[in-house]
Amino acid sequence: VGSTPWWKDATFYQVYPASFKDSNGDGWGDLPGLISEMDYLHDLGVDVVWVSPIFESPQKDMGYDVSDYQAIYAPYGTVEDVDVLVQECHSRGMKVILDLVVNHTSIEHAWFKESRSSKNNPKRDWYIWKPARYDDQGIRHPPTNWRGYFASSTWTWDDRTQEYYLHLYAADQPDLNWENADCREAIYEETMRFWLDRGVDGFRIDTVNKYSKRQDFVDAPITDPESPHQPAPEMWCNGPRIHEFIKEMNRKALAPYKAVSVGELSNTPHPSQVVPYVSAAAGELDMVFEFSVIRLGTGNGFGAKYIYQPYPLSKLKGLTETWQSFIEGTDAWATAFIENHDNGRAISRFGDASTPEAWRRSGRAIALWQATLSGTLFLYQGQEIGMVNMPASWGIDEYRDIESRNFYAEAAASGSRERLEATMKGLQILARDHSRIPFQWSDAPHAGFTTEGAAKPWMRVHENYRSVNAAQQAHDPDSILSFYKHALRLRREHRDVFVHGSFKLVDRDDESLFAYIKESAPVAGAAAAVRRKAVVVLNMGAETKACVDVARAMKCAAGDVRLLVSTLGGQGGESTAKG
Ligand code: TEU
Numbered sequence: 001v002g003s004t005p006w007w008k009d010a011t012f013y014q015v016y017p018a019s020f021k022d023s024n025g026d027g028w029g030d031l032p033g034l035i036s037e038m039d040y041l042h043d044l045g046v047d048v049v050w051v052s053p054i055f056e057s058p059q060k061d062m063g064y065d066v067s068d069y070q071a072i073y074a075p076y077g078t079v080e081d082v083d084v085l086v087q088e089c090h091s092r093g094m095k096v097i098l099d100l101v102v103n104h105t106s107i108e109h110a111w112f113k114e115s116r117s118s119k120n121n122p123k124r125d126w127y128i129w130k131p132a133r134y135d136d137q138g139i140r141h142p143p144t145n146w147r148g149y150f151a152s153s154t155w156t157w158d159d160r161t162q163e164y165y166l167h168l169y170a171a172d173q174p175d176l177n178w179e180n181a182d183c184r185e186a187i188y189e190e191t192m193r194f195w196l197d198r199g200v201d202g203f204r205i206d207t208v209n210k211y212s213k214r215q216d217f218v219d220a221p222i223t224d225p226e227s228p229h230q231p232a233p234e235m236w237c238n239g240p241r242i243h244e245f246i247k248e249m250n251r252k253a254l255a256p257y258k259a260v261s262v263g264e265l266s267n268t269p270h271p272s273q274v275v276p277y278v279s280a281a282a283g284e285l286d287m288v289f290e291f292s293v294i295r296l297g298t299g300n301g302f303g304a305k306y307i308y309q310p311y312p313l314s315k316l317k318g319l320t321e322t323w324q325s326f327i328e329g330t331d332a333w334a335t336a337f338i339e340n341h342d343n344g345r346a347i348s349r350f351g352d353a354s355t356p357e358a359w360r361r362s363g364r365a366i367a368l369w370q371a372t373l374s375g376t377l378f379l380y381q382g383q384e385i386g387m388v389n390m391p392a393s394w395g396i397d398e399y400r401d402i403e404s405r406n407f408y409a410e411a412a413a414s415g416s417r418e419r420l421e422a423t424m425k426g427l428q429i430l431a432r433d434h435s436r437i438p439f440q441w442s443d444a445p446h447a448g449f450t451t452e453g454a455a456k457p458w459m460r461v462h463e464n465y466r467s468v469n470a471a472q473q474a475h476d477p478d479s480i481l482s483f484y485k486h487a488l489r490l491r492r493e494h495r496d497v498f499v500h501g502s503f504k505l506v507d508r509d510d511e512s513l514f515a516y517i518k519e520s521a522p523v524a525g526a527a528a529a530v531r532r533k534a535v536v537v538l539n540m541g542a543e544t545k546a547c548v549d550v551a552r553a554m555k556c557a558a559g560d561v562r563l564l565v566s567t568l569g570g571q572g573g574e575s576t577a578k579g
Contacts, residue, residue: 007260007286008333009495010047010095011488012378014204016341017054017076018062018458019438020381025454029438031077031085038088040470044384044481045488048095048260050204052341054082055101058108060172061402062341062436064101064206067108069191079198086199095201097260102187103207104173111186112174119161126183127174128166130217132157145219147229147302151406154232168210168236170402178211178245188253196257203254208246208263208285209277212239224303231302233267243276246284255283262287262335262376271326280331287335287376293319294343298430306407306426307419313511313540316350321516324374324503334375338366339383344434348389352542356467359386363480365538371487372498372518372536379484382439385470386480389434390462396424398460401432437462442471496520497534512541 021033031054041049053063056071063073072078082098089096105112114123130143142155148168155164156171166175177183192203213236220232246263254261265288268274277284296316299307327334338346347353351362363386370377390398396408404427411423427433438457441448446457447465462468473479491498497520506515520532539545 004500005286007048008376009492009499010376011045011491012048012050012097012262012376013041013044013046014050014052014340014378014380016052016381016436019436019449021439021441022450022454022457025451026075027450027455027457028075029449030075031072031081035081035085035088038092038094042092042094043485045485045492046094046379048097048201049085049089050097050262050378051085051099053099053101058106058172060106060170063099065104065106065108065170065173066101067106068110070194082195082200083198090199095260097202097204097262098195098200099206100191100203101206102176102191103210104167104169104175107172107174111176111183115174116158116161116165119163123183125180126177126186128177128213129158129161129163130155130166131163144217144232144235145222145228145230146232146235147224147227149302150403151303151410153229166213168207175213176211179215179241184245184248185252188249192249192253192259193257196253196259200259202257202260202286203262205261205263205285207266208288209238209242209265209268210236211245212236212242214239224301227303237267238273243282243284246277247282250283250285261285262289262378264289266291271322274326275330275332278327278332280333287333289335289337289340289378290323293323294338294340297349299426303410306404306411306423306430308422308426308429313514314509317505317508317514317516320373321503321505327375328502335378336370336373336375337378337380338370339380339435340378341380341435342432344430345387345389346383347386348434349429350540353388358542359388359468360478360480362386364483365540367480367484367487368536369514369538371484371491372516372534374499374501374503374518376499377488377491380435382435384481384484385440385473386468387435387437387440387462388464388468389428390431390437390460392428394460396427399427399431399433400459401436404431404433433459440465440469442469494532494534496523497532501532501534506535506537512539512543513545514538514540 015034017034018029020029021037022029023033023036024030053066054072054076055063055066056068056073057063057066072082086096111123111126114121115127132140133143134140142153142164146154148154150170154166154168156167157164167173168175220230220235222230224230263277263285265274265277268290269292274288274290276282277288296311297308298305299309323334346366347359347362351366352358353362399405408423411420437459438447438449438461440462443466447461447469449457449461470481473481476482497518501518501520504517506517507513515537518534518536522529522531
C-alpha cells in the first residue's frame with residue numbers, strides 16, 4: 001500500500017521468554033531456546049518478534065521489575081545472546097523489539113538504592129517520596145488512599161528516611177519520577193539508546209500512559225467503602241504532562257533510530273483520548289494496545305477484577321467495531337490482538353474447548369477474526385496452536401502471578417466464602433497465569449518445552465499437550481496452526497482490505513453470528529470507484545447457521561467478494577464464493 005510504514009503491514013508475535021523454549025534444562029525458557037525456533041516463527045508468517053522483559057530482575061513481577069536495564073537475567077542468557085537474536089531476526093528479514101519497563105524499576109535497581117539512601121541523595125527525586133499523614137490518635141497513614149493494581153496501597157513506608165514511596169504495582173516496583181528531567185534523560189540513555197545502538201528495532205512500551213502523575217496527590221473518591229484503598233487511575237493515567245513526556249521520548253530516543261513503538265494504554269477507554277497518542281502528526285507512538293476488548297468479562301473496580309462478568313456477543317462485536325473504526329478520519333493507526341501475557345487464553349474466553357472439535361473450530365474462528373481485522377496484528381505465543389487456560393482442577397498453588405495470588409489472598413482474608421469462590425472462578429477464566437504456562441512444542445515429556453531429563457518447568461505443563469502441540473499441528477492441514485498460516489497469507493495478499501480496510505458490522509444484535517464487511521479504499525487507477533470487499537462471517541454459537549445468506553443479504557457485488565466462512569457448529573472450514 002504505497003509508502004505505508006513497514007510496521008503497519010507487519011505481524012508481530014509476543015514471546016514470553018520464561019515459557020517459550022528452554023535450551024539448557026533448567027526449566028526456564030531462554031534466549032538460545034528462542035533463537036532455535038526462529039524458523040518456526042518465520043514459517044508461521046511472523047515479521048517482528050516482541051520479547052517480554054529479559055533484563056536483570058528479582059522476578060517479583062516476571063521481569064517487569066527491572067534491576068539493571070543493561071544486563072540480561074542470567075537464566076535467559078547474555079547480552080551477546082541478544083546480539084545473536086537480532087542477527088538471526090535480521091538475516092530472515094524479520095525484526096525484534098524489546099519490552100521497555102520505565103514507569104517503575106525494581107527496588108533492587110541502583111537508582112532506587114541511591115534514592116532511598118537519604119533525603120539529600122541527588123537521586124532522591126528520581127522516585128516519588130511523600131511524608132506520612134497522621135490522624136488524631138497520631139497513627140501513621142499513607143499520603144493518599146489509593147489502591148494499586150496488585151491489591152494493596154500504592155504507598156510503602158521507608159523506615160530509614162521516614163517517608164513513603166509510590167508504587168502503582170508491587171511494593172518492589174517503585175515508580176520513577178518523570179517530572180525530574182535528569183531521570184528522564186537517564187531512561188532515554190540507559191534503557192533505550194543502549195539497546196537501539198545494539199541493533200534492536202524498537203520497543204513495546206509498558207504502562208505508557210502512567211508516567212505523568214497528577215501533582216496534587218489528593219485522595220480518590222471513595223467508591224469501595226469496604227476497602228481502605230480506593231481505585232484512583234485518574235490520578236496517574238493520561239496525566240497533565242503525559243503527551244509532553246512521550247513527545248520528548250520520541251524526539252530524543254525513538255525517532256533518531258526510526259525505532260518502532262507500541263505502547264500499552266490501560267484505563268483509557270475513550271477513542272478521543274487514544275488518538276493523540278498515535279496520531280502520526282503528534283510524533284508520539286506508532287501504535288498502542290487499547291484494552292476494552294481483551295478486558296471483557298473482568299469485574300469493575302480493582303478489587304473486583306476477578307469477579308467474572310458475563311457479557312453478550314453483541315458487546316464483543318460493538319467493542320471490536322469501536323476499536324476498528326476509531327482511527328477513521330484521523331492520521332492514527334490501530335492494533336489487533338486478543339491475547340498477551342496478562343490475560344486468559346482466547347479460546348477459553350471467547351470460544352469453546354469442551355470437545356476437540358469445538359476447540360479446533362474455536363481456534364480457527366479466532367484466527368480468522370484476528371487475521372481479518374484492520375491495524376497491525378499482534379499474536380501471542382501459543383495462540384497459533386490453540387493453547388487453552390490451565391485446567392479448572394488446578395488449585396491456587398499452581399498460580400505463580402503476584403496479582404492472582406494477591407487477589408486470592410485478599411478474597412480469603414475477607415472471610416467471605418462466596419467471594420473466595422467467585423474470585424477463584426474468575427481466576428480460572430481471566431488470570432494472567434493461563435498464558436504463562438510452557439509452550440507446547442511436541443508430545444515429548446514436558447511438552448518438549450525443555451530438554452530431556454531436565455528440571456521441572458517453572459510452571460506446570462498443561463496436561464493436554466499430547467494432543468495440543470506444534471509438532472502435531474505442523475503436519476495436519478486442518479490444524480489451528482495450519483489455519484493461522486493460511487489466514488496470515490490471505491491477510492498479506494489482501495492487505496488493502498484486511499489490514500487497511502474499513503470495518504462495518506453486519507447484524508449488530510445477532511448473538512451467535514459475528515459478521516462484518518471489510519472494504520478497501522478505492523482501487524487506484526480503476527475507472528469507476530472500485531473498492532475491494534470481504535465479508536467475514538464467524539459463527540460463535542453452537543448451532544449451524546446459513547452463513548451464505550448473510551452475504552447475500554449484504555448485496556455484495558458479484559465477482560468482487562471472497563467469502564470466508566468459519567463455523568463452530570457447522571462443517572467448519574473455509575470456502576470461497578463469488579457473488
Ligand atoms: O501491565 C500494566 C497493565 O496496566 C495491565 O495490563 C496489568 O495487567 C493490569 O493492570 C494488572 O492489574 C504491564 C505488564 O504488561 C504487566 O505484566 C506488569 O505486571 C505491569 O505492567 C507492571 O509492570
